[in-house]
Amino acid sequence: MSVQERKERERANRERLILATARELAEQQGWDAVTTRQLAERIEYSQPVLYSHFRGKREIIGAVALEGAAEMAAAVRAAASAAAGPRARVTALARAYLDFAARNPAVYDAMFQLDGGLAFAKEDTPEPLKDGFAALLESLAEVAGDGVHPGLFTEVFWAALHGLATLTRAGRLPPEDTERRTELLVDRLAIL
Template identity: 45%
Template sequence: MGIEERRARNQEARRRLITETARAIAEREGWGAVTTRRLSAEIEYSQPVIYKHFSSLDDITDAVALEGFAELAEALREARLAAGAPGSVAASDAVHAVAIRYATFATDSPALYEAMFTRASRLPFGEGAHPEPSAAFAELRASIAPRAGDDDLELLTEALWAALHGLITLNTNARLRPEHQSARIDLIVNRIVPYAS
């Protein structure tokens, strides 16, 4: 391994440690607790070292969000493929499996979900965006495609994504009865993406 390759690996390892630590603090105490001083104390890097890798806390949050989008895309892909596997419980309904996995992802990692969807971000979405958010959207779209019929697939995907996000946001803020989460997901999926006739 050459010097440049070793240096690049070390820099990537430091960046990863910074984002992992920020994410862990945020999950325990909320994003307000994530400061460069706190990160510096937790990982024993000076603040200038942190700023060498990230120009601001917003850059750190955006990096965490990108990691989250990659994880979400993988989780949705696994749910979609498992639902379509022969003999699986939900073999005929990948949309439902993906919607449940989406909600579980958000519930299991609320600070990560917040970084991805509700905190201010400078990440571009849509055309020319980072591939991570697009990959997660593509997995949701792929689960809907067999049920879309002649309907606009992009519009259905956007509507389902928005409905799931609203449901999760309301549920996270304790505005809905938690025992009805599964029934709400069923209702959203079946109303927005009914089986094509």
């Protein structure tokens, strides 16, 4: 069944092409510009082809979000493991998180601002999302402090990072003070 295998391979390639194109277009011109027509034209297929891969636009956004979650988890883990000592680890984690959000605004939007039809904080939460939270938890648990549930602490720390990321990106916070805000956050939240 080599023929069938080839077809499946080609199909998988095209699906990757769709996601990569959607992501690229979103980073270049924003998600509003990612219309099914524009996307179809860029991958050089007609619109209905998109619907043979995804249920709709929401699911495309969701798929990009999952990609992003996996990348962010990797980035956070890499930064944390390259740092020595709890304090350096947490600082590196925070910087990596905010850096990812700043460098991939469209992906970050797909993960948290847009409706990608993803479930959260439930049984059927997709693996990359749970793993993203786990990546934060790994480094944050050690600085949660005595008597504080590590999961709860991670939620609060994560929320703070998320707030900084979104408000900065939306122009609500001046970008030049990001580093000072990060240091203040780590100083206060983490018990070293």
